[in-house]
Amino acid sequence: MTCLFVSSDWRFVCLFLCLFVSLFVSFFVSFFCLLSLCALEFLVIHQTRHRSLGEERCRVE
Structure with a gap:
């Protein structure tokens, strides 16, 4: 019964497939x-940490 329903209504199957693919x-x-x-x-956090560590090193030296 389900196979007959699916084979008779291709638009429903296409709509369902298109919906699934779009999702x-x-x-x-x-x-x-x-x-x-x-x-x-x-990357931004890592770069800012690296810069702040570099600035601290310059201040210490």
Whole structure:
């Protein structure tokens, strides 16, 4: 019965597939953006720490 329903209504299947693909793509893009944002923040924090350590060394010397 389900196979007959699926085979008779291709628009529903296409709509479901398009919805699933769009959700997957949006999730992947948001995950990639979040990951790149975290990496960028980590790099900025690491650079500022390195600079502050360098400034402290200059003050000590």
